[in-house]
Amino acid sequence: DAGVTQSPTHLIKTRGQQVTLRCSPKSGHDTVSWYQQALGQGPQFIFQYYEEEERQRGNFPDRFSGHQFPNYSSELNVNALLLGDSALYLCASSWGRNTEAFFGQGTRLTVV
Amino acid sequence: AQSVTQLGSHVSVSEGALVLLRCNYSSSVPPYLFWYVQYPNQGLQLLLKYTSAATLVKGINGFEAEFKKSETSFHLTKPSAHMSDAAEYFCAVTFRGQNFVFGPGTRLSVLP
Numbered sequence: 392d393a394g395v396t397q398s399p400t401h402l403i404k405t406r407g408q409q410v411t412l413r414c415s416p417k418s419g420h421d422t423v424s425w426y427q428q429a430l431g432q433g434p435q436f437i438f439q440y441y442e443e444e445e446r447q448r449g450n451f452p453d454r455f456s457g458h459q460f461p462n463y464s465s466e467l468n469v470n471a472l473l474l475g476d477s478a479l480y481l482c483a484s485s486w487g488r489n490t491e492a493f494f495g496q497g498t499r500l501t502v503v
Numbered sequence: 504a505q506s507v508t509q510l511g512s513h514v515s516v517s518e519g520a521l522v523l524l525r526c527n528y529s530s531s532v533p534p535y536l537f538w539y540v541q542y543p544n545q546g547l548q549l550l551l552k553y554t555s556a557a558t559l560v561k562g563i564n565g566f567e568a569e570f571k572k573s574e575t576s577f578h579l580t581k582p583s584a585h586m587s588d589a590a591e592y593f594c595a596v597t598f599r600g601q602n603f604v605f606g607p608g609t610r611l612s613v614l615p
């Protein structure tokens with residue numbers, strides 16, 4: 392079992408550009424959540440996808456959007472990048488409303 | 504609404520000494536509580552979880568935590584610190600399928 396996999400591991404983008412991050416959940420998991428972890432802080436919830444729909448959303452602007460595919464994998468899209476979007480983006484997967492979530496290694500996004 | 508506070512952004516202990524990392528939570532519903540560990544440039548690894556069963560929870564690597572409802576606490580302990588325990592530790596609260604709310608983290612340093 393490969394666990395939760397995220398790609399790419401590192402990414403450098405310029406202000407104003409758009410970025411797409413990808414996540415494959417742990418085998419058997421159908422729910423994917425995304426978190427943003429700024430340097431020196433705890434992860435902040437962005438949104439959660441279940442059955443290809445956004446089930447919950449945190450306090451993030453509409454520039455942050457996502458998608459879940461029929462195979463449960465997910466994408467996080469960020470438009471009009473700001474310097475403040477530089478962070479580690481973590482994907483977590485779980486099964487249904489099960490409380491235990493498994494995290495990927497994250498994608499380090501740097502906006503210059 | 505749920506929230507988590509972690510007293511002490513940085514804790515230093517000597518190798519072999521007791522580790523105590525503090526976590527207090529606020530939740531309007533019976534919480535599920537978690538401790539995660541994060542090593543540099545990595546994702547989050549689950550140490551242990553409380554999901555309304557036994558109040559004393561044992562986790563991996565010799566860590567344990569006790570849920571105290573009256574004190575709204577879920578402190579993490581380890582009897583004897585090892586150099587490999589040096590990392591960032593995050594306490595998190597959730598409730599059945601909802602998103603995780605993380606504390607700001609505590610960086611543990613282990614001195615030889």
